[in-house]
Amino acid sequence: MENYNPKEPWTTKKGKTLELMMFSDYTELCKWLQQTESAFTGKREKNNYHRHLEWLLKRKGEDRSPVMLCSFCEKNVVQYFTIRFSYNNEISVSPEHTYCHKCVEFAEGPPLPFKFSVLKGKSKQDQEKIISLFKQVFQIKKPLTKKKAFQFFDSKHRN
Ligand SMILES: [Zn+2]
Numbered sequence: 001m002e003n004y005n006p007k008e009p010w011t012t013k014k015g016k017t018l019e020l021m022m023f024s025d026y027t028e029l030c031k032w033l034q035q036t037e038s039a040f041t042g043k044r045e046k047n048n049y050h051r052h053l054e055w056l057l058k059r060k061g062e063d064r065s066p067v068m069l070c071s072f073c074e075k076n077v078v079q080y081f082t083i084r085f086s087y088n089n090e091i092s093v094s095p096e097h098t099y100c101h102k103c104v105e106f107a108e109g110p111p112l113p114f115k116f117s118v119l120k121g122k123s124k125q126d127q128e129k130i131i132s133l134f135k136q137v138f139q140i141k142k143p144l145t146k147k148k149a150f151q152f153f154d155s156k157h158r159n
Pocket of ligand 1: 074102104
């Protein structure tokens with residue numbers, strides 16, 4: 001798995017690009033990996049689809065580096081955010097509630113890292129809110145294309 005370094009995004013026969021699904025349908029992508037894992041017997045090597053899913057979900061979605069600076073110290077890049085809940089349990093996130101490794105002491109509530117796995121178990125609506133924050137923090141410009149999404153995950157981890 002560590003040696004797998006794809007050169008282009010993966011698009012399924014039905015026209016779904018895995019890299020774009022990281023931003024739009026993370027839950028479905030996790031399901032695809034689960035299905036692939038349970039079908040994998042270990043008798044042969046993993047196929048490239050399996051490796052591509054692992055590359056995205058287990059490696060690249062977990063080690064991206066934010067670009068946005070911390071609004072408290074304006075020196076370091078942010079590394080954490082907090083989720084706030086309203087009375088009716090709706091979540092809200094915003095760039096004002098993001099923190100670098102030092103200013104995280106000011107966080108109200110448990111600080112979360114900018115890893116795609118924080119989307120797990122969240123509703124579609126909540127995932128959309130978090131992804132919109134991720135796009136700001138990682139400074140991903142609109143429109144998000146297959147190529148741009150691939151380059152984002154393919155780029156070197158900078159920290
Ligand atoms: Zn700071």
